[in-house]
Amino acid sequence: ASANIGVVGLAVMGSNLARNLASREGNTVAIFNRSYEKTQSLLDAHPEAGFIPAQSYQEFADSLQKPRTAIIMVKAGGPTDAVIDSLVEVFEPGDIIVDGGNAYFPDTIRREKAVRETGINFVGAGISGGEEGALTGPSIMPGGSDESWVTLGPILKSIAAIAEGEPCVTHVGHDGAGHFVKMVHNGIEYADMQLIAEAYDLIRRGTGKSPSEIADIFAEWNKGELESYLIEITAEVLRQVDAETGKPLVDVILDQAGAKGTGAWTVQTALSLGVPVSGIAEATFARSLSSHPEQRAVAGALPGPDEEFTVSAENTEQFIEDVRLALYASKIVAYSQGFDEIRAGAAEYDWNIDLGAISKIWRGGCIIRAQFLNRIADAYAETPELPVLMTAPYFAEALTRGQSAWRRVVVTAAQAGIPAPAFSSSLSYYDGIRADRLPAALVQGQRDFFGAHTYKRIDKEGTFHTQWSGDRTEIEAEDTH
Numbered sequence: 001a002s003a004n005i006g007v008v009g010l011a012v013m014g015s016n017l018a019r020n021l022a023s024r025e026g027n028t029v030a031i032f033n034r035s036y037e038k039t040q041s042l043l044d045a046h047p048e049a050g051f052i053p054a055q056s057y058q059e060f061a062d063s064l065q066k067p068r069t070a071i072i073m074v075k076a077g078g079p080t081d082a083v084i085d086s087l088v089e090v091f092e093p094g095d096i097i098v099d100g101g102n103a104y105f106p107d108t109i110r111r112e113k114a115v116r117e118t119g120i121n122f123v124g125a126g127i128s129g130g131e132e133g134a135l136t137g138p139s140i141m142p143g144g145s146d147e148s149w150v151t152l153g154p155i156l157k158s159i160a161a162i163a164e165g166e167p168c169v170t171h172v173g174h175d176g177a178g179h180f181v182k183m184v185h186n187g188i189e190y191a192d193m194q195l196i197a198e199a200y201d202l203i204r205r206g207t208g209k210s211p212s213e214i215a216d217i218f219a220e221w222n223k224g225e226l227e228s229y230l231i232e233i234t235a236e237v238l239r240q241v242d243a244e245t246g247k248p249l250v251d252v253i254l255d256q257a258g259a260k261g262t263g264a265w266t267v268q269t270a271l272s273l274g275v276p277v278s279g280i281a282e283a284t285f286a287r288s289l290s291s292h293p294e295q296r297a298v299a300g301a302l303p304g305p306d307e308e309f310t311v312s313a314e315n316t317e318q319f320i321e322d323v324r325l326a327l328y329a330s331k332i333v334a335y336s337q338g339f340d341e342i343r344a345g346a347a348e349y350d351w352n353i354d355l356g357a358i359s360k361i362w363r364g365g366c367i368i369r370a371q372f373l374n375r376i377a378d379a380y381a382e383t384p385e386l387p388v389l390m391t392a393p394y395f396a397e398a399l400t401r402g403q404s405a406w407r408r409v410v411v412t413a414a415q416a417g418i419p420a421p422a423f424s425s426s427l428s429y430y431d432g433i434r435a436d437r438l439p440a441a442l443v444q445g446q447r448d449f450f451g452a453h454t455y456k457r458i459d460k461e462g463t464f465h466t467q468w469s470g471d472r473t474e475i476e477a478e479d480t481h
């Protein structure tokens with residue numbers, strides 16, 4: 001046995017991760033793939049990596065030093081279960097099986113429980129950064145036991161992205177915590193992308209600027225507080241010209257956004273936890289709306305505003321600055337909601353998650369990497385139990401600074417007939433959180449009317465019900481909220 005780490009599954013993610021591992025001092029990497037062709041091509045293409053190939057799970061296990069540590073990078077779902085079953089047969093108590101695929105966190109909780117019974121450690125690790133990240137340094141979100149982290153920690157630190165001198169990996173929490181946090185990362189990514197898309201749409205339709213001119217605006221924004229990988233690549237995409245037609249590429253791409261499901265998982269989970277993640281939900285729904293050509297084809301019958309929308313030349317600069325401020329404010333809301341979901345998940349599943357540490361490991365390697373995440377880390381360092389991230393002084397100041405512009409942009413979008421679901425729902429969330437009174441009082445009254453669901457009063461303790469179908473007097477009641 002001569003390898004300290006193994007990789008199972010050598011499609012694009014697995015082979016890049018294996019190469020990343022092999023390139024780091026101290027690692028010798030065992031490799032295995034169900035069909036041997038992929039193993040052979042990786043060996044042929046990268047003799048410098050010193051891989052130790054295996055043709056069977058037994059041979060793979062024999063090539064690993066104890067405690068054996070293997071990272072699975074295969075298709076999520078059934079294939080992951082199949083590989084886990086095979087590894088459990090050839091591994092021994094104390095060994096570590098890591099699932100680096102995009103598993104749904106309840107599956108990870110289930111798998112961890114089952115594998116733990118054999119004495120083997122199971123770690124669900126979210127890995128973000130796509131193919132490039134796997135090769136050069138991803139952001140890694142491992143769950144699993146403290147025991148497994150002792151062996152796994154140094155290995156994962158050796159391959160993770162580095163942000164400001166710190167590796168982008170931390171032991172997130174037990175069992176499914178890592179995949180949970182990776183799921184929310186992806187949800188935030190959906191919201192961030194949608195907000196950027198709405199900003200582009202408003203500027204394009206409002207000012208008539210070309211995609212390459214808007215690319216310059218995004219490149220400029222990338223020098224300030226919005227600095228992030230997503231803003232940077234947005235400028236690149238907008239600048240791209242289609243070789244075939246000579247048009248901006250963005251005008252040639254079919255306007256239907258796909259999704260692999262992690263946004264939907266984030267929203268479904270938030271619904272069950274009772275956490276409003278409206279920015280992520282609107283972003284997910286916006287992709288769904290775009291992908292129903294049959295509905296969009298018949299929608300021509302619905303009228304838009306009577307007047308054509310244009311921003312006058314003298315107001316253009318102000319309008320673009322308003323959109324920038326609205327984008328930043330909405331982004332703060334989306335991240336605030338995402339971190340709320342992580343906090344709620346941690347409480348529900350009994351994970352001890354350090355929210356500041358999570359924001360730090362997202363500063364490098366992953367898709368939402370940005371300087372901005374330092375501000376989140378600062379906020380949680382100052383107040384670990386912060387109930388709403390956006391109320392931390394730095395964010396509250398940014399929202400105060402941006403709120404007038406944010407309102408102007410949402411009004412403009414509504415009047416112009418330009419959909420801005422993430423901008424407007426984020427603003428509504430902001431106004432909802434800061435409201436003294438909400439119409440929830442009326443909803444509770446309605447619930448009491450038709451379902452005797454009772455209500456509490458603002459002026460005394462207890463639970464009450466109005467006898468709506470009787471004489472409408474109020475009685476004390478049992479709490480059936």
Ligand code: NBP
Nearest residue numbers: 009010011012013034035073074075076079082101102130
């Ligand atoms: P795929 O998701 O395309 O999976 C292909 C791999 O799964 C091959 O190695 C294949 O082996 C193996 N496999 C299958 Br399919 N069924 C198997 C089974 N029953 N037993 C053993 N192996 C089986 O690969 P990928 O795109 O490299 O992604 C790997 C994981 O990483 C996925 O969970 C993905 O969601 C996640 N991820 C991907 C990205 C990305 O940017 N692509 C980013 C982050 C995370 P074979 O060669 O024998 O068919």
